[in-house]
Amino acid sequence: xxxxxxxxxxxxxxxxxxxxxxxxxxxxxxxxxxxxxxxxxxxxxxxxxxxxxxxxxxxxxxxxxxxxxxxxxxxxxxxxxxxxxxxxxxxxxxxxxxxxxxxxxxxxxxxxxxxxxxxxxxxxxxxxxxxxxxxxxxxxxxxxxxxxxxxxxxxxxxxxxxxxxx
Amino acid sequence: xxxxxxxxxxxxxxxxxxxxxxxxxxxxxxxxxxxxxxxxxxxxxxxxxxxxxxxxxxxxxxxxxxxxxxxxxxxxxxxxxxxxxxxxxxxxxxxxxxxxxxxxxxxxxxxxxxxxxxxxxxxxxxxxxxxxxxxxxxxxxxxxxxxxxxxxxxxxx
Numbered sequence: 236x237x238x239x240x241x242x243x244x245x246x247x248x249x250x251x252x253x254x255x256x257x258x259x260x261x262x263x264x265x266x267x268x269x270x271x272x273x274x275x276x277x278x279x280x281x282x283x284x285x286x287x288x289x290x291x292x293x294x295x296x297x298x299x300x301x302x303x304x305x306x307x308x309x310x311x312x313x314x315x316x317x318x319x320x321x322x323x324x325x326x327x328x329x330x331x332x333x334x335x336x337x338x339x340x341x342x343x344x345x346x347x348x349x350x351x352x353x354x355x356x357x358x359x360x361x362x363x364x365x366x367x368x369x370x371x372x373x374x375x376x377x378x379x380x381x382x383x384x385x386x387x388x389x390x391x392x393x394x395x396x397x398x399x400x401x
Numbered sequence: 402x403x404x405x406x407x408x409x410x411x412x413x414x415x416x417x418x419x420x421x422x423x424x425x426x427x428x429x430x431x432x433x434x435x436x437x438x439x440x441x442x443x444x445x446x447x448x449x450x451x452x453x454x455x456x457x458x459x460x461x462x463x464x465x466x467x468x469x470x471x472x473x474x475x476x477x478x479x480x481x482x483x484x485x486x487x488x489x490x491x492x493x494x495x496x497x498x499x500x501x502x503x504x505x506x507x508x509x510x511x512x513x514x515x516x517x518x519x520x521x522x523x524x525x526x527x528x529x530x531x532x533x534x535x536x537x538x539x540x541x542x543x544x545x546x547x548x549x550x551x552x553x554x555x556x557x558x
Contacts, residue, residue: 265437
């Protein structure tokens with residue numbers, strides 16, 4: 236009888252300890268990323284004066300003699316580099332003939348000098364190496380222009396565009 | 402009539418067991434964290450309650466054959482932190498919703514900064530809560546992961 240009484244008492248009193256509230260937690264998270272920038276460091280893509288001698292010529296500019304860009308962004312992220320050949324048109328004259336600039340693009344990681352360059356094809360990615368908390372990659376642009384014997388004399392000019400995106 | 406007394410006692414004990422012997426009668430779980438993903442420094446980002454990156458909770462009570470009223474309170478961070486760097490975070494009515502069903506249709510929005518009363522919830526009936534938010538970063542923020550904690554408190558009234 237005492238056992239039954241004790242059991243019933245336990246059932247009645249244990250309600251006091253019954254848990255009527257509960258907690259649950261969730262994490263809020265965001266990863267802040269540095270936006271991408273590309274800046275010209277030095278150089279140009281000026282091929283200078285070319286003497287037309289009535290034959291086809293290939294004008295070449297090595298990447299380390301062309302333009303050096305730096306891509307700035309988030310450390311250890313990868314940036315997609317895209318570019319296209321550029322057409323150069325004869326200035327101040329109506330002439331249907333144009334020159335085609337075929338770019339050659341290389342990267343040297345976070346090295347500002349042209350050492351151990353790697354070729355960068357359009358649409359490929361470049362790793363932004365950590366340099367004091369900033370992701371950096373140096374890009375070098377050279378290229379070639381094919382001049383035919385039929386091209387007119389004059390100044391040819393065009394725009395070469397290189398784009399970067401995460 | 403006397404012969405039914407043991408049966409009544411037995412049923413009464415069965416009734417009492419779940420809420421007395423089992424010390425916990427309300428359960429809450431976090432099903433998803435609130436994730437803003439990658440955000441560019443200087444930009445703002447918003448997650449709605451319908452977004453798959455919104456925080457998601459579920460809770461239920463186990464008091465047999467009873468309908469209960471709940472008081473739901475959210476303890477919300479004011480900032481997401483990374484060391485001493487911090488990003489303000491805001492929670493508005495459009496960011497929070499609850500429903501008895503795990504679906505977008507029929508959700509009821511509520512102000513996450515105030516307590517929420519949910520009445521007449523049957524036993525083992527899940528209640529879902531979704532929570533988004535909005536952050537605004539500034540150019541002075543440092544890159545990397547910033548985080549905070551949302552605490553859901555569910556109380557049976």
